[in-house]
Amino acid sequence: MSERVDYAKHAPDAFRAMLGFSQAAAKGLDPVVAELVKIRASQINRCAFCLDMHIKDARKAGESDQRIFLLSAWEEVDGVYSEKERAALALTEAVTLLTDGFVPDEVYARAAEHFDADELARLGAAIVAINAWNRFNVTFRTQPAAST
Numbered sequence: 001m002s003e004r005v006d007y008a009k010h011a012p013d014a015f016r017a018m019l020g021f022s023q024a025a026a027k028g029l030d031p032v033v034a035e036l037v038k039i040r041a042s043q044i045n046r047c048a049f050c051l052d053m054h055i056k057d058a059r060k061a062g063e064s065d066q067r068i069f070l071l072s073a074w075e076e077v078d079g080v081y082s083e084k085e086r087a088a089l090a091l092t093e094a095v096t097l098l099t100d101g102f103v104p105d106e107v108y109a110r111a112a113e114h115f116d117a118d119e120l121a122r123l124g125a126a127i128v129a130i131n132a133w134n135r136f137n138v139t140f141r142t143q144p145a146a147s148t
Contacts, residue, residue, distance in 0.1 A: 003142060003143050004141050007136055007139075007140050018133065021125070022130075022133070027122060028118060029119065029123060032085070034126055035054055035058040036058070036067075036071065036088065037089070037123070037126055037127055039058060040071055040072075040092050041130045044097065045096065045131065045135070049143065053144070055068055067081070074086065083114060087110045090107050091107055091110075095124070111123065
């Protein structure tokens with residue numbers, strides 16, 4: 001696949017607004033949880049660009065290959081992810097998929113058990129932000145950076 005349009009070049013104001021939104025959403029969030037959420041949403045949305053970026057970011061933050069590799073099957077493994085991480089991942093999947101048109105109460109309540117109101121608001125914003133980035137990059141077929 002070849003890249004279609006460089007949206008950052010052709011809509012720089014929208015790109016800068018997205019950067020600002022993403023940065024605001026991340027304030028106060030555990031960086032490990034934030035990267036797990038970004039990777040999981042990007043897996044669901046099949047965004048190669050974001051997967052490449054956030055796997056690299058997670059590794060730089062000290063995340064293990066095992067936890068990264070198992071992320072697509074996080075519900076199937078015990079003792080790999082904390083309950084807080086599992087709640088964030090469940091919320092990520094519910095917001096990303098929205099197949100029933102809403103986030104189930106039990107998924108939201110589970111997240112609310114592990115995140116205070118400020119964190120929960122930021123987590124929701126971070127999930128929305130990565131989904132928006134995924135959609136930009138999938139639409140315009142943004143290619144991952146060259147391997148390092």
